[in-house]
Amino acid sequence: MQERSSISCGTDLTIQHVEGLKTRLIAALEKDAKLYIINVSKVEKVDSTGVQLLCSFIKSISEQGHSYSFQQPTEAFLSGCRLLGMVDNLQLD
Numbered sequence: 001m002q003e004r005s006s007i008s009c010g011t012d013l014t015i016q017h018v019e020g021l022k023t024r025l026i027a028a029l030e031k032d033a034k035l036y037i038i039n040v041s042k043v044e045k046v047d048s049t050g051v052q053l054l055c056s057f058i059k060s061i062s063e064q065g066h067s068y069s070f071q072q073p074t075e076a077f078l079s080g081c082r083l084l085g086m087v088d089n090l091q092l093d
Contacts, residue, residue, distance in 0.1 A: 002031050002032065002033040002034070003033065003034055003035065004033055004034070004035045004036075004037060005028045005031045005033035005035070005036050005037070006028075006036075006037040006039055006071070007021075007024050007025060007028045007036065007037070007038050007039060008024070008039045008042070009021060009038065009039060009040050009042075009043055009050075009054075009077075010042060010043070011042045011043060011044045011045070012043075012044065012045045012050075013040070013043050013045065013046045013047070013050030013051065013054070013077065013080070014045050014046065014047045014049065014050050015047055015049040015050070017050070018049050018050055018053050021050070021053060022053060025053070025057045029057075029060065029061070032064075032066075033066065034066055034067070035066065035067050035068065035069065036057075036061055036066060036067070036068040036069075037068070037069055037070075037071050038054065038057075038068055038069070038070050038071065039071040039072070040070050040071065040072065040073045040074060040077045041071055041072035041073070041074060042074070043073070043074050043076055043077040043080075044074070044076050045076065045080075046076060046077055046079075046080025046081065046084075047080070048084055051080065051081060051084050051086050051090075054090065055086065055089055055090065058090065070090070070092065073092065078092060
């Protein structure tokens with residue numbers, strides 16, 4: 001088991017780009033890390049599909065007893081999550 005695993009969400013957390021992110025998230029899960037760092041420092045666009053994928057990933061790692069944190073969330077990421085009502089679900093204080 002690794003201590004940490006980092007996943008980049010890129011610039012677009014949208015339906016057009018979730019397939020690539022899904023592949024990266026699955027690869028990260030295979031590393032079985034204690035802490036997953038989700039890098040959202042470059043996110044410029046967000047939609048419900050992208051946030052839903054992140055929620056699913058977070059649910060999976062939480063069920064396994066692992067933790068996560070968001071690295072440098074952009075205002076676009078935070079605004080999108082607020083608009084979608086997902087701030088509490090993603091634990092974005």
